[in-house]
Amino acid sequence: MDDIPGQLPPKLNADFNPDRPAKSRQGRRLQRIREEIERNRTEGPKYPTWLLALVLVLIIAFFALIVIYA
Template identity: 65%
Template sequence: MYDEPDQPEPRPRSFPKADFNPDRQKTTRQGRRLQRIREEIERNRTEGPAIPTWILALALVVIVGGFAAIVIFSDG
């Protein structure tokens, strides 16, 4: 018969090294971005909204009501 050629040695798969230590500061661009996101989330949780929600809701009602009044009472 015929001889099959030798197969090359299988190379082990190389997986990216992940650093899951949150105490160690990361120097990569992605690490700095994640750190900024964490800081912003923490800031948002502690400070609260700049404008109270009821004022935003009232402004929305005034805008929608004004638009509805224009549509309803327009001479068109």
């Protein structure tokens, strides 16, 4: 029981340090967002852009063929 009755909790942004693990729920959420952004910046895309474009063209061509021959 180290909580002293009547003592106010510390403010969320009073001593913000991004290198220290966050204690509050909002701080942990912001930390996870920062980590995800950093991961996305350092890692490359999972699939090459040309492959995604090719798949999109094939899907559109498939639907066009269905409309034309239906």
